[in-house]
Amino acid sequence: MTYHRTSYAVWEITLKCNLACSHCGSRAGNTRSKELSTQEALLLVKQMASVGIKEVTLIGGEAFLRPDWLEIASEITKAGMLCGMTTGGYGISLETAQRMKEAGIRTVSVSIDGLEQTHDRLRGRKGSWKYAFKTMSHLKEVGITFGCNTQINRLSAPEFPSIYELIRDAGARAWQVQLTVPMGNAADNSDILLQPYELLDIYPMLARVARRAYAEGVQLQAGNNIGYYGPYERLLRGRGNESEWSFWQGCGAGLSTLGIEADGAIKGCPSLPTTAYTGGNIRERTLHDIIENTAELRMNLGAGTSEGIKHLWGFCKTCEYAELCRGGCSWTAHVFFDKRGNNPYCHHRALVHAEQGLRERVVLLAQAPGQPFDNGEFELIVEPIDAPLPENDPLHFSADRIQWSLDWQENKESYSLIG
Secondary structure, X not given: OOOOOOOEEEEEOXXXXXXOOOOOOOOOEOOXXXXXXXXXXXXXXXXXXXXOOOEEEEEOOOHHHOOOHHHHHHHHXXXXXXXXXXXXXXXXXXXXXXXXXXXXXXXXXXXXXXXXXXXXXXHOOOOXXXXXXXXXXXXXXXXXXXXXXXXXXXXXXXXXXXXXXXXXXXXXXXXXXXXXXXXXXXXXXXXXOOOHHHHHHHHHHHHXXXXXXXXXXXXXXXXXXXXXXXXXXXXXXXXXXXXXXXXXXXXXXXXXXXXXXXXXXXXXXXXXXXXXXXXXXXXXXXXXXXXXXXXHHOOOOOOOOHHHHOOOOHHHHHOOOHHHHXXXXXXXXXXXXXXXXXXXXOHHHHHHHHHOOEEEEEEEEEOOOOOOOOEOEEEEEEEEOOOOOOOOOOOOXXXXXXXXXXXXXXXXXXXXXXX
């Protein structure tokens, strides 16, 4: 019996949003046509507690645009689950922050995707960067623990060291980072996506910033599509406490995580495409039934067996870490190739190709249809590492584009990649 295999749920309580992010996987903006009623939502809270969920993160869209959001948060807290929230931070007043505290919201993650101009460009609203930092000051004032989350792409990557300094100074104590992938709006703006070979310049930068973050009391948390068995794996995935077990151990969708959409659709992970990975709807089946009896929620139960790697193809099928890794982040692989099992965003993979004198690029083949949590399809190109790169690619990323401030330069030895 696997009744208590899930422990963490991310719940999109509305798709309504006051931003228009060009990298938004859910294409948030307007409410879904049939979002759960208050009564349905509160019943779902009880079901989550009954199947063993210990922590629930409320997201949107923008969660606070749903009128009953604090009632839902309060019910989660009363049910004995830890309630958190992820927000764009545009519009959270001091009064709202105080009401969040009273409803039992314990932790908040505020999205910061660049310095002011880059963040406002990506988030589709001038002033969103300033308000996000204002929100952090409000959370700090009322005593809610907060951190930040950042999407790494060709626009934000050059500013990454400076982003760290700003969120550290704002009082963030945790920082989750992940690579932008082509889902939803990001599929329509694929020029901002990092190319797989550009990871070779991304990871030394991430490692250098991580060392400093850990030393200064900020816990850098690697998202599910960060790393994979490169030289900085234990540093990035150990959250400041490197151990022999600090490494990627395979997709946890349906094993430890649950994703819930505002209309009641249940997935094993909140990021997974809706069409391919929805196991059922809470209006039609109980949460326990969906978790226990649908293939979409059980796809990772074969971990550690030959059954658990049948879906692998391409490089991932031949990789020495195949049985442990199981193709990395299922979400990332699927939104590139319309099926999971071959993840181009892998540091180990980029290093192996470089040793062979090769590099990988992805090129858009088919556009996404324009629905929430959708994806198009890309072609994977393997070519000599010294082949001419495509012309007219102004966002091309390389190490020399990284903006290291004077403070970083003065502390170069303190936060080097050695030691």
